[in-house]
Amino acid sequence: MERGVFITFEGIDGSGKTTQATFLRDFLTERGIEVIMTREPGGTRVAEKIRDILLDRNNIGLVARAELLLYLASRAQHTAEIIRPALGKGIWVISDRFTDSSVAYQGCARGLGMEKTRELSLFATEGLVPDLTFYLEITPEEASRRLAAQGKTLDRLEVEQKEFYLKVIEGYRWIGSQEPDRFITIDGSKSPEDVWEQIRTRIIDRFPHLI
Numbered sequence: 001m002e003r004g005v006f007i008t009f010e011g012i013d014g015s016g017k018t019t020q021a022t023f024l025r026d027f028l029t030e031r032g033i034e035v036i037m038t039r040e041p042g043g044t045r046v047a048e049k050i051r052d053i054l055l056d057r058n059n060i061g062l063v064a065r066a067e068l069l070l071y072l073a074s075r076a077q078h079t080a081e082i083i084r085p086a087l088g089k090g091i092w093v094i095s096d097r098f099t100d101s102s103v104a105y106q107g108c109a110r111g112l113g114m115e116k117t118r119e120l121s122l123f124a125t126e127g128l129v130p131d132l133t134f135y136l137e138i139t140p141e142e143a144s145r146r147l148a149a150q151g152k153t154l155d156r157l158e159v160e161q162k163e164f165y166l167k168v169i170e171g172y173r174w175i176g177s178q179e180p181d182r183f184i185t186i187d188g189s190k191s192p193e194d195v196w197e198q199i200r201t202r203i204i205d206r207f208p209h210l211i
């Protein structure tokens, strides 16, 4: 049986990952493709518990290395329990965040090193890399406008400063320069429909039988 396709969404908080991942899931489902949508950190019982630790505002003193290792522990579980088995059955998997988030957030913004972080994450995933990644780029100002409009209470990560997000963006851009075929940068500042149109075009480019 043909292996499923693994697609991930990346971008800073509020960039539209969940919105676009949902559009993609519906698009694929309408074309008869079996697809699951999952998210990081989380997606399994163990991983959801790790997610609670990571997003708990009381854990503001969590050191960068501990934070990275928690994300990697969560990803190892998520990959082994959900992603690999699904791909093996020919199911397509859409994940809201994956290795690139660690590289941009912990590797670049927290200064742990991008190459090092990528290497550690490959250990956690036993070498699994997405087939295709959509990086939705927006400015930190636009992200905070969207989140405020949602009336959302800010979690630990969202309380971080604008400079932090600028470094995250720098990290994502570095990945794009390293792996331009896999890591596709999309202008996320447009309307949800316009952003989706950019993604749809790329998907059809890559998988022409889906038209």
Ligand SMILES: Nc1ncnc2c1ncn2[C@@H]1O[C@H](COP(=O)(O)OP(=O)(O)OP(=O)(O)O)[C@@H](O)[C@H]1O
Binding pocket: 011, 012, 013, 014, 015, 016, 017, 018, 019, 020, 146, 147, 150, 188, 189, 190, 191, 192, 193, 195
């Ligand atoms: N292209 C867009 N233009 C304007 N608003 C948008 C756009 N896409 C999504 N939104 C809105 O912005 C907010 C954040 O979108 P969404 O939840 O999809 O982003 P996200 O990247 O998944 O965020 P998070 O990291 O917080 O999960 C939502 O209120 C959503 O309705």
Ligand SMILES: [Mg+2]
Binding pocket: 017, 018, 019, 096
């Ligand atoms: Mg989301």
